[in-house]
Amino acid sequence: MAQQDTPADSPGAEAALPFPNVxxxxxxxxxxxxxxGFADFRACARSSLFYGFCFTAMGLLTTFVFAHAYAYTSAVTTGFFLVAPFFAMGLYELSRRRELGLPGVLLPTLTVWRxxxxxxxxxxxxxxxxxLIWARASMVIFAMFYTQEMPSLDGFLSQLLALENIDFLLVYVAVGAGFALFVFALSVVSIPLxxxxxxxxxxxMLASLRALMLNPLPLLVWAALIVTLTLIGFLSFHIGLVVMMPVVGHATWHAYRELVEPLS
Structure with missing residues (x-):
C-alpha cells in the first residue's frame, strides 16, 4: 500500500520536512x-539473496581475521556492523518497492544511496x-590485560571458555556494549528516514534517539533480536547470514514504518 510520505527525490523536500513524529x-x-521482514524476503528472494551473500562474505572476512589476528577482531566485527546498515539500504528499497506494488528487482536498489x-x-x-574510537579502545583494553606476550589463539579461547580472565571479559563486553548501544540509538530509523x-x-539521528527514549523496552528487544539472529548466522558457518541478515534488513524497514508516522 502506498504511503503518504513526500517522495525522496522531490525538489525542496528536505527544506519542507517537519521533525518526524515518533x-x-x-x-x-x-x-x-x-x-x-521474512515475508519481504520471500517475495524478493533473488534480490535479497544477493545482499545475503554480501553479508556472508563480510562474515567470512571476520572469521579469517579472528583466526590470524584475534586482537583485531573487534575492529573487523565493528566494521561489519558499521557497513551492514549501508548494505541494508538496498533491502529497505526492496521493501519500499513492494509496498508500492513495484517489482523487487535488484538493479534500482544498488544506487539508492544517491x-x-x-x-x-x-x-x-x-x-x-x-x-575508530572503539577500535582504539579495544586495543587499549587488550594492552591493559595482556601486558606481556599475547597468548596463542587456542590459549586465548581456552581462557575465555574457562573464565580465567574474567576481568578482561567483563571490561571488554561492557565497553563494547556501550559503543554498540550508542550506534544503535543513532541508527534505529536514520537511514530509512x-x-x-x-x-x-x-x-x-535525533529521531532515532527519540524513538529509543519513547520505546526503550521494545527497542532493546529489537536490538537483542538483531544480535541473536546475527549470532545464529555466524554460528551456522555463515550460511545463516544469507537469510538472517536480509530478513533483519527488511524488518528494519517495517520498524521504521511503525515507529515514524507518515507525513500527512
Missing part, C-alpha cells in the same frame, strides 16, 4: 517486524568516527 509501540512489535548522498555520507562519517523522505542526517 509513535509509542508495544513490546511485541519487533517480532511482528521479523515476520514482515537519493540523499550528502546526508548519508555525513551519517557514515559519524559512524566511522565511533568505529534519509532514503524515504530525504531527511537530513542530524534530524534522522
Amino acid at each position: 509513535r509509542v509501540i508495544g513490546i511485541g512489535a519487533p517480532f511482528r517486524w521479523i515476520r514482515l 537519493r540523499n548522498l550528502g546526508n548519508i555520507a555525513l551519517f557514515a562519517g559519524v559512524l566511522t568516527v565511533v568505529f 534519509m532514503l524515504d523522505r530525504n531527511q537530513d542526517a542530524i534530524t534522522s
